[in-house]
Structures are given as structure tokens and as C-alpha cells.
Amino acid sequence: MTEFIPPGTRWIDLPSPFPMKRGGDLRDARIAYETWGTPNAAGDNSILILPGLSPDAHAASSPDNPAPGWWEAMLGPGKPIDTDRWHVVCVNALGSCKGSTGPASIDPRSGEPYRLAFPELSVEDAAEAAHAVVRALGIERLACVIGNSMGGMNALALLARHPGIARAHVNISGAARALPFSIAIRSLQREAIRLDPAWNEGNYDDDRYPESGMRMARKLGVITYRSALEWDGRFGRVRLDSDRRDGEDPFGLEFEVESYLEGHARRFVRNFDPNCYLYLSRSMDWYDIGESCGGTTDQGLARIRVEKALAIGVHTDILFPLQQQQQIADGLRAGGAEAHFLPLESPQGHDAFLVDFDRFGPAVSGFLDAL
Amino acid sequence: MTEFIPPGTRWIDLPSPFPMKRGGDLRDARIAYETWGTPNAAGDNSILILPGLSPDAHAASSPDNPAPGWWEAMLGPGKPIDTDRWHVVCVNALGSCKGSTGPASIDPRSGEPYRLAFPELSVEDAAEAAHAVVRALGIERLACVIGNSMGGMNALALLARHPGIARAHVNISGAARALPFSIAIRSLQREAIRLDPAWNEGNYDDDRYPESGMRMARKLGVITYRSALEWDGRFGRVRLDSDRRDGEDPFGLEFEVESYLEGHARRFVRNFDPNCYLYLSRSMDWYDIGESCGGTTDQGLARIRVEKALAIGVHTDILFPLQQQQQIADGLRAGGAEAHFLPLESPQGHDAFLVDFDRFGPAVSGFLDAL
Numbered sequence: 001m002t003e004f005i006p007p008g009t010r011w012i013d014l015p016s017p018f019p020m021k022r023g024g025d026l027r028d029a030r031i032a033y034e035t036w037g038t039p040n041a042a043g044d045n046s047i048l049i050l051p052g053l054s055p056d057a058h059a060a061s062s063p064d065n066p067a068p069g070w071w072e073a074m075l076g077p078g079k080p081i082d083t084d085r086w087h088v089v090c091v092n093a094l095g096s097c098k099g100s101t102g103p104a105s106i107d108p109r110s111g112e113p114y115r116l117a118f119p120e121l122s123v124e125d126a127a128e129a130a131h132a133v134v135r136a137l138g139i140e141r142l143a144c145v146i147g148n149s150m151g152g153m154n155a156l157a158l159l160a161r162h163p164g165i166a167r168a169h170v171n172i173s174g175a176a177r178a179l180p181f182s183i184a185i186r187s188l189q190r191e192a193i194r195l196d197p198a199w200n201e202g203n204y205d206d207d208r209y210p211e212s213g214m215r216m217a218r219k220l221g222v223i224t225y226r227s228a229l230e231w232d233g234r235f236g237r238v239r240l241d242s243d244r245r246d247g248e249d250p251f252g253l254e255f256e257v258e259s260y261l262e263g264h265a266r267r268f269v270r271n272f273d274p275n276c277y278l279y280l281s282r283s284m285d286w287y288d289i290g291e292s293c294g295g296t297t298d299q300g301l302a303r304i305r306v307e308k309a310l311a312i313g314v315h316t317d318i319l320f321p322l323q324q325q326q327q328i329a330d331g332l333r334a335g336g337a338e339a340h341f342l343p344l345e346s347p348q349g350h351d352a353f354l355v356d357f358d359r360f361g362p363a364v365s366g367f368l369d370a371l
Numbered sequence: 372m373t374e375f376i377p378p379g380t381r382w383i384d385l386p387s388p389f390p391m392k393r394g395g396d397l398r399d400a401r402i403a404y405e406t407w408g409t410p411n412a413a414g415d416n417s418i419l420i421l422p423g424l425s426p427d428a429h430a431a432s433s434p435d436n437p438a439p440g441w442w443e444a445m446l447g448p449g450k451p452i453d454t455d456r457w458h459v460v461c462v463n464a465l466g467s468c469k470g471s472t473g474p475a476s477i478d479p480r481s482g483e484p485y486r487l488a489f490p491e492l493s494v495e496d497a498a499e500a501a502h503a504v505v506r507a508l509g510i511e512r513l514a515c516v517i518g519n520s521m522g523g524m525n526a527l528a529l530l531a532r533h534p535g536i537a538r539a540h541v542n543i544s545g546a547a548r549a550l551p552f553s554i555a556i557r558s559l560q561r562e563a564i565r566l567d568p569a570w571n572e573g574n575y576d577d578d579r580y581p582e583s584g585m586r587m588a589r590k591l592g593v594i595t596y597r598s599a600l601e602w603d604g605r606f607g608r609v610r611l612d613s614d615r616r617d618g619e620d621p622f623g624l625e626f627e628v629e630s631y632l633e634g635h636a637r638r639f640v641r642n643f644d645p646n647c648y649l650y651l652s653r654s655m656d657w658y659d660i661g662e663s664c665g666g667t668t669d670q671g672l673a674r675i676r677v678e679k680a681l682a683i684g685v686h687t688d689i690l691f692p693l694q695q696q697q698q699i700a701d702g703l704r705a706g707g708a709e710a711h712f713l714p715l716e717s718p719q720g721h722d723a724f725l726v727d728f729d730r731f732g733p734a735v736s737g738f739l740d741a742l
Binding site for chain 2: 120177178179180181182183184185187188190191192194195197212216219220223227228231232234235236237250251254255256257258261278282285288291318321
């Protein structure tokens with residue numbers, strides 16, 4: 001699975017054994033990360049970025065890897081997350097296949113990939129792993145934790161479990177708990193993968209790979225990551241040229257939107273490990289900061305101690321809808337933070353933070369510049 | 372496939388050959404229907420109901436079939452569609468498997484089921500077939516056409532192609548054209564069916580049936596038929612009791628919402644023909660009253676001539692969103708109708724007309740009572 005790992009990736013070894021919240025432990029596990037900028041003498045300029053489900057740690061280009069990263073427009077010298085000022089760390093989540101230990105990694109106890117023998121993964125485990133990276137890098141206190149989507153859940157878990165770890169927090173299109181619509185979507189994505197005979201209870205390889213299941217899962221993902229509003233303007237009812245059509249098949253690709261989904265699926269399918277996808281997906285379903293703390297979601301949020309916080313959402317997001325970022329801001333404020341909720345009018349739905357830099361750039365830079 | 376057809380069903384033979392809009396024709400085709408109430412002497416009290424994709428013609432109980440119908444609360448003596456006053460006809464759509472001729476029917480030319488040899492099906496074909504039923508029943512002019520969801524498309528096609536066929540129209544959660552979000556959802560549903568090896572290019576039977584594909588398609592349907600808002604209140608994060616769980620499988624059914632989807636899928640899977648599903652689904656993608664008339668959607672709507680119209684939508688509907696019913700009302704008004712748009716606050720999304728009778732009952736009865 002080394003083909004998934006971008007050049008320039010570095011690693012932190014996790015404590016071994018690394019205990020998992022829902023039982024079991026990992027041996028010799030490690031977390032992939034990248035950094036940009038330089039820590040200052042006071043040690044108070046470090047920002048931790050926790051990404052969504054699929055990105056790796058390569059958020060932006062660097063001397064070791066000049067290829068553009070997944071947040072290239074947001075991160076770099078003079079950019080909204082200005083690396084002339086900030087020392088920025090981005091980690092690949094525990095359980096992923098982009099460098100960190102996950103179900104596709106070799107289990108040192110068996111010498112074979114974990115596959116379904118990987119212990120049940122929770123958002124809290126990923127948070128603990130991110131915390132280990134922060135500590136291993138000698139960072140006493142972060143200036144800010146920025147979490148996007150799944151990373152927004154990871155960030156809240158990190159803040160809840162390590163009071164004082166960060167002065168500020170930016171939660172982007174995140175949630176303090178999974179709600180049934182998103183659980184249903186993710187459940188169906190997992191079912192598509194598991195129904196593919198090539199999944200074979202997790203025992204696939206490159207020659208026999210659950211391509212159809214992964215394609216279905218990704219298409220359903222893309223449908224819920226974007227918005228109907230964006231697609232009305234972008235695709236409307238435009239048809240493909242006849243040379244891009246599947247001949248006479250009435251059920252073949254005909255509309256631009258169908259081709260768009262197909263293109264997304266093809267780019268994703270061989271670039272993400274199916275078992276890792278299942279584990280990360282389920283970890284999100286299980287997350288509720290309230291359940292994690294033995295109280296309500298609001299109570300869980302109010303236990304977090306940060307000085308300043310910003311929860312950004314998008315009104316067209318159907319997967320992590322706006323009221324979830326409102327809840328985060330309200331909860332953090334109840335815990336004493338100077339917390340703001342910022343709803344953006346982006347048409348691009350849940351994925352807006354990956355594309356709508358005209359809105360997200362000023363929102364993030366405005367917050368960080370005032371820190 | 373006779374097991375799909377409710378007792379009490381009656382049939383109208385379509386003209387043979389019955390030409391299809393996109394090419395080809397049908398021989399000896401027929402349309403299943405049921406009726407309630409009695410035509411009056413003036414012949415001006417007939418209402419035609421055109422249902423959504425999956426329902427049969429059994430909208431309500433009758434002496435021939437006392438089982439409750441799919442719109443039992445809406446249709447009957449003293450009910451919103453009051454059969455003491457109205458003579459009501461409900462048809463099963465052309466292309467369905469619930470009595471009308473469709474891909475699961477025997478092709479008289481081959482003696483075998485049509486399967487994928489069925490000609491391409493359009494919304495306009497279903498409208499022509501419904502028109503043939505109206506004429507065969509001796510109805511000169513309908514008092515009203517009521518179309519729900521796909522039936523709302525069929526109704527607009529009928530009205531556009533047969534000026535004067537109806538005095539009034541109620542369009543419920545319908546659309547004058549398919550938009551890319553709903554095309555994407557339906558495309559993915561069809562892909563799930565077609566990827567199931569048991570689909571076998573349409574050559575399945577009861578022993579080898581694309582059950583997984585149909586289950587996936589139905590679950591995705593249910594997700595888009597309801598709403599996140601309803602599910603937040605109805606399911607939240609409630610777990611199944613341990614005796615309803617799949618043992619230790621971390622990816623098995625755990626949340627109530629997952630079990631709800633599973634139940635819906637199981638009830639549907641063997642009760643709808645997969646090829647019929649593919650054809651009906653694609654016919655909706657193709658529909659645009661503008662393309663059908665060689666103009667814009669608004670122009671297509673404005674060509675319709677009815678005296679009164681009501682377009683009802685639901686603010687939580689993501690499949691046929693509210694602006695589509697607004698467009699219908701505006702378009703019909705531009706054509707000279709006294710047309711109203713009625714947005715309802717139902718939490719149940721696209722399916723609200725099948726469950727939220729407290730809102731839909733008065734909305735429909737108010738319109739019909741004033742006719």
C-alpha cells in the first residue's frame with residue numbers, strides 16, 4: 001500500500017502497545033504527518049490540521065514534496081493559514097491508508113495485513129494518536145486545532161480529552177455527533193463495499209479488488225458531498241457528446257452529471273483501501289461527544305476549554321448540516337470560549353471547504369490573524 | 372409476475388400497435404386501473420390519479436378488494452378525495468409490473484418476457500397510455516388530474532399533449548423536468564441493480580434474482596424519500612437491542628436507522644421487477660416538459676391549458692425540491708390557470724404525501740371542494 005503515501009511524509013511512532021477505546025491495542029503503530037513553517041521560540045505558534053476521511057497529510061506543497069496539496073490554496077506563505085507566521089502540522093488519521101497505521105498495514109504480530117483483524121476504530125483513538133504526534137514534536141500547547149469534516153470530530157475528541165492542548169479551535173463542516181441521515185448514507189456506502197464479492201470479507205488484493213463496491217460508495221459520497229443547487233447550475237440537463245456515450249445502452253452514461261460521478265469514482269477507487277474506508281466510516285457513526293463523556297452532546301461540548309473558537313458551516317451541506325456547526329459554537333461558548341458560528345453561502349455543500357476559497361480563505365485568516 | 376397485481380384490478384387494452392416516443396411500439400399492451408365512485412350524468416366528476424414509481428392502481432379499498440390502498444386516508448366516502456362526489460380512476464403506469472404492460476410482461480411477438488427488449492420508455496408514453504384509459508372509460512373531460520411524484524410528471528405530459536383533457540390539476544411533489552441531483556441518485560440506484568451479477572443483463576428469474584442490487588437501490592430511495600429532520604427526531608442515535616444486532620460484526624446493523632432501511636428494503640425487493648424499475652427510473656431522468664415541447668421548461672408549462680391548478684411541495688423534499696413545485700405553479704399561471712403553490716412544512720420529505728395526511732388532506736380537499 002506504499003503507493004498511497006506521498007513523498008515527504010514523516011512518521012511518529014505511537015506508544016506500543018497503543019490501547020484502543022473499544023478494546024484491543026496496536027503494536028508498533030505510527031502516524032504519518034507533514035509540517036510547514038517553523039516553531040517560534042515561545043512555542044506558541046503551532047497549528048494542527050486534522051483532515052477529512054480521504055485526504056493524506058500532504059495539505060500543501062513543501063520542499064520535500066512540491067506537488068500541490070489538498071489544501072494548497074489555504075496553506076502556505078501569505079495564505080490564509082500563513083506559514084510565515086504559523087508552524088503547521090497535518091496528520092493522516094489513525095486507521096487511514098495514507099501512511100498512518102490502519103487495517104491495510106502489516107500487523108507485526110502476524111506479519112500479515114490487519115484487514116478485519118484491526119481492532120474497532122473510534123474517533124477518540126484517532127484523537128489520541130494525533131495527541132501523540134503533538135507531544136512527540138515537543139509542542140506543549142497548540143495555538144489552534146483546525147478540523148475539517150471527520151477531522152472536526154477528531155478535533156473535538158482531542159480537545160475534550162486533553163484540556164489545555166490548544167488555545168483556539170476552528171471546526172469546519174464538522175459535527176459533535178453523527179446523526180441518522182449521515183449514518184444511513186455511510187451504512188449504505190459500507191454495504192456497497194461489503195456486497196461486492198471481491199471484497200471477500202476483507203481478503204482482497206490488487207488483482208481481485210472490490211472495485212464496483214468502492215465505485216458505488218464513492219459516487220454516493222460525492223452526491224452527498226456536493227449540493228443540488230451547485231449541480232443545477234453546473235450540469236443542468238446537459239448531455240454528453242455522442243462520442244462519450246455508451247453506444248445504445250439506455251442505462252449508460254448520458255447526462256454530464258453521470259459522467260462527473262463516474263470520473264470521481266474512477267479517480268478514487270484504486271487510491272483508497274476498502275477496509276480502511278469501512279473502519280473510518282464506522283468510527284464517524286459511533287462518535288458523539290456526549291456519549292463519550294457520559295452526558296448529552298451539549299454537555300460534552302461545554303466541557304471543552306479553549307479561549308477562542310470558530311465553527312464554520314455551509315447552508316447547502318446535507319451531510320454535516322449547518323445546525324451541527326451551530327451546536328458546536330453554542331456548546332463551546334457554554335464552556336467559556338469566545339465562540340462564533342459562521343454559516344457560509346457556498347453552493348458546494350459539504351465539500352465547499354475544499355473548493356470555495358473565496359469564502360473559506362477570509363473566514364479562516366480572519367480568525368487566525370486575530371489570535 | 373401476476374403476484375404483483377392486486378385483486379380487483381381491471382384493464383384497458385391500448386391501441387395495438389402502441390407507438391413509443393423514443394422508437395418502437397408495443398402490441399396487445401394494456402393498462403391496469405381501479406375506480407371508485409360513480410360518473411355523474413353530466414360526465415364532469417371524474418378524477419384521474421397518476422401515482423409515483425412504485426404504487427399499483429389500488430389507491431384505496433373497494434368492494435372488489437377490501438385491503439387498504441396506498442392512499443387509503445385520502446380516497447373514499449367523506450375523505451379528501453370524496454368518492455361520494457367524485458368518480459375516481461387510478462392507473463398503474465405503463466412500464467410498471469403491477470398490472471400494466473412493462474418489461475416484465477410477455478412480448479406477444481416472442482412469447483417471452485420483454486426484459487431489455489422493451490422499447491425505451493418515456494414519461495410521455497405513460498401519459499398517452501393514461502389518456503387511452505380515460506378515453507376508453509368514456510370520459511370526455513376530467514374534472515381533475517392528480518399526479519404524485521413520477522405521476523406529477525406523467526400528469527404534466529398528459530395535460531401538455533391533450534389540451535382540454537382536464538379542467539383542473541393537482542401536482543403533488545412533482546416536477547416539470549428532472550434535475551441533476553435526482554438524476555444522480557437514480558443513476559446510482561440503477562447502477563446498483565446492474566452491478567448485481569444476478570441481474571445478468573436483465574435475464575434473472577425468481578431463483579437467481581438481483582436481490583442485493585434491489586436492496587441497495589431501495590435503501591438509497593428511502594434515504595432520499597424521507598428527510599434528515601424527520602430522522603433526527605424519529606431515530607436519533609438509538610441503537611438496536613442486542614438481540615436484533617448482527618452479533619459482533621462492527622459493520623452489522625447497530626443503529627435503528629440502519630434497521631429501518633433494511634426493513635424497507637426487504638419489503639420492497641421481491642415485490643418490484645428490477646427491469647421495470649430501471650425503465651421507470653430512466654424515464655424520469657429523460658423528462659423535461661420543455662425538451663418535449665421544443666422550448667424551455669417554463670414555456671412548456673405555459674402551454675398547458677387548465678382552469679385551476681395547485682402545486683403542493685414539502686420543504687424537506689430533497690428529490691423533488693420545493694422550487695420545482697413553485698415552477699409548476701408559476702408556469703401554469705403563465706398559461707392562464709388560476710394556479711397556486713402550496714409549500715407544506717411536513718418533516719417527512721418527498722414521501723410526506725403518503726404519510727402526512729393532516730397536512731395533505733386539507734390541502735387537497737380544499738382545492739377539490741372549490742371545484
